[in-house]
Amino acid sequence: MKPRSQLAVLIAALLPASVLASTIEGVVLNNQGKIVTNATIEVEGSDLKVTTDENGKFVIAELNNGLKELHVVAPGYAHLHRDITITNDENQSVTFNLKRSPIEVIDIEATPIHMSAMESASPVSVLSGEQLRRQQAATLGDSLEKLPGVNTNFHGKVASTPIIRGLSGPRVLITQNGLDVSDVSRVGPDHSVASEASTAQQIEVLRGPATLFYGSGAIGGVVNVVDSRVPTDSTTRGEWNVEHNSVDNQKVASFNATTGTDSVAFYADAFWREADDYEVPVAADIDSDDESHSGNYTVENSNEESDGFTVGASYLMDNGFIGLAVEQFNRQYGIPGHTHSDEEESVFADLEQTKVQLLGEYNLDNKWLNKVNLRVGHTDYEHAEIEGGAVGTTFKNETNELRIDLLHNQFNEWNGGISFHYKQSDVEAQGEEAFTPPSETESFAVALMEERHFGDFLVQVGGRIERVTIDAGDVLLPNIDAHAHDEAEEADEHDHDHEESAEITRVFDVEHEFTPISLSAGVVWDFTPNYNLGLSVSRSERAPSASELLSFGPHIGTGTYEVGALFDLDEDGHLGLSDQAIDLETANNIDLTLRKTQGDVGFILNAFYNQVDNYYYQIDTGLFAESGHDHGDEEEGADEHDHSSELPVYLFKTDDVILHGFEAQIAWQLTDEFKVDLFSDYVRARLKDGGDLPRTPPLRFGSELSYQTDKLSAHIHVTRYQKQDRTAPQETATDGYTLVDASISYDLSVLNQDMSVYLRGSNLTDTEARVHSSFVKDIAPRPGRSFALGIRGYF
């Protein structure tokens, strides 16, 4: 429910039918003729919004003449869209009939135009309410992985990032309330995302190119974590939760609360989580021939400890609000597989982030503009990788961001607005793993988004132009002795050539300037009642990130020696500056969606075809370089020149890539209590000239049976991951597996407080499940059977 609706009701109730303006009053019913309470009726292109009372009635006052587009929303029902023309200052009386939708329809918060899973031209998913609470995990990728089209890159439970339609890393943008989360999770799979699901209110996923709204980093999609840290109303409410999980002895506690006075609202949330190394059904290492199975297997160094809090306050005005929130986020986690020698030397990361967000919204009484949205963010991020008590590498990211959306009044039936977006980030890494030199990235963008209904057609169009600069004054090109292992003898000769005793590191001052342009157009056609067909076509451009361009050094998280696209191998196999021009990555994407929006059966079928030209990716050069990661290992092993301290050299190159696939979602409401959900998704990611991209998620299908009464809700979830054998060179195939999860929760009221007690079992068959899209699939399978017991309260 939109928070400001109460305010609107209040305004509506206080103003009796005015003589100067018109009123619409009416009632909302379901298709059995029963009244629907708490339905929201919005007047599009304005900020007017009311909810139905206990009799299903509503009144919208203060309307001027003209065509009004009303949007009616109620939980469990399909959204209803209705045009009403008001003439001669008359009052109108209407009845809306809502039809059931077994697929929950929730509007996206973070786009200036109206988007939801059922109604927009491009595909979106929203995780909120009970479903979010059921699926939330310690890391973002794991929280979202049950959504169609979204997979996790599961990094031993301690870090994970969502993979959207096979794309991840610098192509998927993670935002918090529409502002970049600003961590370093985009450059390393072992770097955790600095955002927390347990205090979030909803998480939105835009599948496919979303550069229009978010710019360069969103060519593969966007994940937006929404919470009410800057409260938009002051109704006192809150939520708390404590839970224990058996597989890793995880303890979680969290709460969020909002309160305030008429004009000032306050918000606070906090969470705390602690988990030990998690248990797995088999030896963690796939190559282990450990026969002496004594007790439980665990994934070593997969423990985690995090905590954080947010406080926010806002000033509520009749026409909007403005508020500020500060968040402190801390996390310490082991990095499984992040070992540097045979002697297990465990490495852990210590992450700290301070985030300040200023959000505001103001409704104007202006001829042209009706609303201004303001978002300002400042983020200070730092994470240190610590081994043996000493800091190995420190990563820092300091980001400032400003976004202003100007939404115009309905103009010839067009709704929409213009958005200005500025972002500046300073990223640096210091220490042994500082594979990317310090750089400053700055971008400025202007975007236009519009939508209009033409009869049965909804047209959504947009364009964005951006200017991105990347400045790095200290790009290093060391003269590394990269060599192939099968030329050992030749290399040996080189080793003993002592005449050349000076090592030269070339230094460059690099300035990039990019002007990516994104355009998109989409149509949704309600071709027959209860169904619609969506088509979305977009062309999006992305400026490559600093790490893709400027890297040069060992990256232990991926176990590779990374070399950016600025460099290339010459004929002699030496690394020098590339003579290839650095160009933008361009995605041409077509999305087709067929939906059944209401009735006892609902479905959403998406098919997509995405051709990405100049796709930046890493190729294995077949060469090896010293990791330079010396632990001052005492004598032992120093004289036996083993290759363990050497890493394969991966070079960023560009190629044309084609990704295509589908997502399917079917929901069937069997009875009032029972519901079945089925889903499947698939992506094929290949090079245009042949060959597959690495770590592409396999074909997946799943089903969920739900039982829901007033007090009790139960779910059984079965997901099948097929074998993935479309692999990149040097990559191995991964076996398929089936995961069975179940949960039951019971609502009760204690001391006038709503509470719910729940028990959740995951991986009930205790199966060995290795995630193909994970960098550590061979040493960190998914957790074994686990039971979580928890209690949640609302006030």
Added chain:
Amino acid sequence: MKKLYQLKLIALAISTTFITACGDAETNIVEQDPIVVEDEHDHDDDDDHDHDDGYTISSLGRLAVLAGDSNEASFFDLDDNALLDTFVLNDESNTLSASPDFRYAVITNRTQDYLGFIDGGMWREDHGEHLHDYEQGPAFSSYELTSGSRPTHLMTHDGQLAIFYDGDADSGAPASVEVLTDSDITNATPTLPGISYDINMHGVAEPRGEHLLSTIRRDDADNTSVAKVLPDQVGVYHFHDGEYELEQTLEVTCPDLHGAAQNHDYVVFGCGDGVLIAHQQGDVYEAQKVANIEAVGTERIGTLYGHENSDTIFGVAAGHDGSGSVLLSIHPENAEMEEVEWQLADGASAVSYSFSASGEHFLVLDSLGFLNVLTGHDHDGEMHWELAGQVDITEQDVSTMPEGMSFSMTVAQNGEFAYVADPIAQHVVQVHLEDLEVEGELELTFPPAGLTWLGIAEVEDDHDH
């Protein structure tokens, strides 16, 4: 007008969707002066390690000297024997030692529950592509440790220093341990990792990377020590998520535990009935007791000296007055203890013991003014230590030694030198340990009570060519 403009823009947007090449990319690269690093590998066995590559500094290092007649510490440059600076310390009766990486002088005052640090001004940083040395004036660090009670035994190993705070039975303060590195001092780390006990004890802790072996005092009823303030057990603590956790308690007890030392594979503790040897096997330690041999007599081994690269650990068995001490060599690998052939002359007592920087020499400075240099020889796989020579470090009449003072010594970590302070002559002599000769002298204006070498330690070559 606006309407027209907008529609045009939208039309344009749709039409250009299918047209290629609209974005633009531009890259400017300016090459800067390159960083040149000399090859750091040393390919011959000469002692000549001086490669002048612009980043490393060739220097003998510095000396911090504590005055015996005032609460002052003076810092000298060993290249030209110049006095660099003098610092007034807060209290009297300090002891002086070096930080684990020899950058800082550590001032310990047991009775005042105080540790302070003076930056010697020379240190090395690993910049990845090259090693970078720094040379600055000495400076008092604002960092100090005052939260532990009765800091007593300080043990350094491989870049770490473990401070054992005995606690105080009278005030009820329990014992504790803190572990710090030079960078903790540099960064003034507010909270150091360590151990908090719930009882006081006269104990000791040996830092060993992510492990910390530290003593455990049990309830008096269980404690096999005669003096109950002495612990009788050793715990293996593992550094994990920013704190040390007790992971193992060695099953062999060590009654009246006092003194500890370690080398590459073993940690040895002195017990009333012998020595406790802990052998590291990955994350686990195997314990074994070597019983006292006859030569120990009625005494016990209460002081131990070890070196990372030496297979031998030296033990000193002595009564509480230090008289009649016996020097023993302990070979943890074979679980053996033997009396060293060379022992102090009658009438001489030891005032200081130390390994040289390389671990090839073991030094015993005696009260008669002789520096006895022992070297090890391999006989059929067993190490025997013999006297290589004696260096007479004073021409003074040792009976004129001022009350409460003695000779003292420190060893350089960048060469085979020892520096011996003489309170009678008020100077420090530099002794070359291979040549067994006094090669230099540093004049003082005060009687020295203690000294420590500071500077950039020479690292052993990791690469064997």
